[in-house]
Amino acid sequence: MHEWALAEAVVEYLEEKRREEGWSNVKTLVLGLGELQNVDREVFEFALKHLLSQNEVKVGKIILHLVKASFKCRRCGGSWTLDDLNLDEDMREAIHFLPEAIYAFASCPHCGSRDYYVEEGRGLVIEELEVE
């Protein structure tokens, strides 16, 4: 499953970092999960904790927060979030499963252009890694 694959990638990253940098444990790990990344938070956290428990890297605290999606217009340079658009539930759900679907539903709220890109809110970002 998607959540497990993501969790595995995080664990592999930590192992690699540990080998490279020679620390022993992670005190705090802060992860930013993109709003457009279709991930079940609970499943992901469970998977991560499970994989870490079978691993040599010990992680003290895991902080997981949601990174709001934001978009930037190539024509006028304006940026906006999903909250700035008047999307109904069905559209939000479609975008959640397939971020590209947004191009079918929305245009730039400033100038009406459909030439924009996702600035933030995709994928998983390791925002902070405190080691000891």
Ligand SMILES: [Zn+2]
């Ligand atoms: Zn625009």
